[in-house]
Amino acid sequence: MSTQVSTVANDNIAIAVHNVSKCHLIYDTPRDRLKQFLMPRLQRMAGQRQKTYFHEFWGLKNVSFEVKRGETVGVIGRNGAGKSTLLQIICGTLTPTIGRVETKGRVAALLELGAGFNPEFTGRENVYLNAALLGLTKEEIDNRFDDIAAFADIGEFLELPVKTYSTGMSVRLAFAVQSVIDPDIFIVDEALAVGDEKFQRKCFTRLESLKNNGCSILFVSHSPTSVVELCDRALFLEAGERLMYSGAAKAVRAYQKLIYAAPEVQKELAERYRVTDQSGEVAEFQSDDLPCAGDTTGPSDAFDPGLVPETTTRYAVQGAEIEGIEIRNASDQIVNLLRPGGDYQFIITGEFRKSFPKVYFGVHIKTISGVEVTGQRYPQEGTYVENVQAGQKFAVKFGFKMAMLPGVYFVGGGVWSSEEPTCLHRMLDALMFRVISLGRAKSFGYVDVSSMEPEVILR
Numbered sequence: 053m054s055t056q057v058s059t060v061a062n063d064n065i066a067i068a069v070h071n072v073s074k075c076h077l078i079y080d081t082p083r084d085r086l087k088q089f090l091m092p093r094l095q096r097m098a099g100q101r102q103k104t105y106f107h108e109f110w111g112l113k114n115v116s117f118e119v120k121r122g123e124t125v126g127v128i129g130r131n132g133a134g135k136s137t138l139l140q141i142i143c144g145t146l147t148p149t150i151g152r153v154e155t156k157g158r159v160a161a162l163l164e165l166g167a168g169f170n171p172e173f174t175g176r177e178n179v180y181l182n183a184a185l186l187g188l189t190k191e192e193i194d195n196r197f198d199d200i201a202a203f204a205d206i207g208e209f210l211e212l213p214v215k216t217y218s219t220g221m222s223v224r225l226a227f228a229v230q231s232v233i234d235p236d237i238f239i240v241d242e243a244l245a246v247g248d249e250k251f252q253r254k255c256f257t258r259l260e261s262l263k264n265n266g267c268s269i270l271f272v273s274h275s276p277t278s279v280v281e282l283c284d285r286a287l288f289l290e291a292g293e294r295l296m297y298s299g300a301a302k303a304v305r306a307y308q309k310l311i312y313a314a315p316e317v318q319k320e321l322a323e324r325y326r327v328t329d330q331s332g333e334v335a336e337f338q339s340d341d342l343p344c345a346g347d348t349t350g351p352s353d354a355f356d357p358g359l360v361p362e363t364t365t366r367y368a369v370q371g372a373e374i375e376g377i378e379i380r381n382a383s384d385q386i387v388n389l390l391r392p393g394g395d396y397q398f399i400i401t402g403e404f405r406k407s408f409p410k411v412y413f414g415v416h417i418k419t420i421s422g423v424e425v426t427g428q429r430y431p432q433e434g435t436y437v438e439n440v441q442a443g444q445k446f447a448v449k450f451g452f453k454m455a456m457l458p459g460v461y462f463v464g465g466g467v468w469s470s471e472e473p474t475c476l477h478r479m480l481d482a483l484m485f486r487v488i489s490l491g492r493a494k495s496f497g498y499v500d501v502s503s504m505e506p507e508v509i510l511r
């Protein structure tokens with residue numbers, strides 16, 4: 053058995069994982085664990101055949117891959133696929149049963165929330181403790197402390213014990229410390245999902261700058277969309293095995309195709325990926341494998357269950373209540389992965405709790421940083437839906453041609469009265485959607501208002 057994390061010889065390779073397997077010994081009861089400790093010795097002394105009181109579970113099976121310097125690699129797979137196990141082995145916090153891992157340079161990791169922090173120490177003390185453990189001198193930490201504090205942005209909590217922190221605060225501080233120490237390798241597990249969108253934006257920006265400075269990033273996520281956005285390549289694990297290691301978009305498509313496939317098809321599909329991966333061939337995916345709102349292959353093709361906002365805010369109900377907002381494509385499927393140029397309906401449903409003589413409805417779309425890109429009102433300014441009654445249900449449909457550029461957006465809506473109280477109900481960030489990319493970008497910003505192919509005239 054080998055349990056090494058050593059240094060890679062090749063300068064271009066930051067992480068090399070060689071045939072790593074991890075076996076967990078599973079005991080059905082604590083008694084079995086005790087029996088396993090005692091019985092084999094007694095059986096040996098009595099000259100009897102030695103029995104085992106556990107069964108083996110291989111959480112990782114013969115996984116190999118390399119991450120180049122400056123490369124960002126996503127690790128994807130469903131729950132229990134082995135992602136965390138793999139990352140812990142690469143960080144050296146878990147030993148492989150078979151195989152070995154080589155890394156080059158300083159490894160920073162954000163694997164488990166709160167890991168590495170002493171709850172009794174203040175944030176400041178933990179910064180010094182953590183950075184020292186990562187190899188920084190006192191002077192180096194002094195020089196970077198303001199940067200860390202500014203990034204974490206948790207105010208006076210920095211001087212309070214970490215046990216008083218919310219989860220979000222711990223993540224902020226942990227990310228700040230780990231990313232400011234100039235790591236050569238940065239390993240992030242899902243932690244980004246915990247912060248608010250603004251903090252996520254900050255984290256992505258920091259990851260971009262780490263990447264530009266040659267840092268290699270290993271990123272585990274359940275959100276395939278952020279893997280496509282952030283990663284160059286992705287490793288797709290299924291039941292502890294490597295099913296694919298390829299360009300991020302391709303691996304994510306394969307992953308989505310597998311998880312949304314009918315159970316009887318999944319096995320066959322996984323086998324196809326495995327064989328293709330082992331043969332070193334490039335897996336072929338038709339363009340219709342892309343999640344696309346116009347597809348008629350089922351709503352799940354254009355629906356990512358991971359796209360759920362964490363910032364949904366419901367205003368007080370003052371005479372009406374919005375029950376939900378959804379997006380439907382031309383085939384009336386609920387979608388949240390939208391195709392540029394596609395036609396969609398944003399539908400607000402709810403009920404009036406009181407009667408009103410004049411009301412109107414609105415929907416808006418915001419970016420991750422809160423910029424309101426567009427919105428619609430019904431009916432138009434100065435006009436109203438008249439005489440709505442208490443107990444009456446409503447469904448308001450707003451049509452959108454998706455002129456927005458690839459990215460993630462947030463949808464909110466509201467219902468207002470011409471009289472006090474003006475806002476009858478409002479929901480912010482009720483849902484989020486992603487405009488997928490269909491090729492190389494030729495516009496930038498938020499919307500594509502180009503009307504013709506650009507021309508160049510050289511004289």
Ligand SMILES: Nc1ncnc2c1ncn2[C@@H]1O[C@H](COP(=O)(O)OP(=O)(O)OP(=O)(O)O)[C@@H](O)[C@H]1O
Pocket residue numbers: 076077078109110111129130131132133134135136137138
């Ligand atoms: N200490 C352990 N003892 C027994 N089984 C374990 C242990 N640690 C992990 N496993 C098992 O190994 C498998 C892989 O676990 P791992 O946490 O790496 O998966 P994961 O892909 O990170 O899952 P998730 O997305 O849910 O975090 C799972 O089936 C898990 O139950």
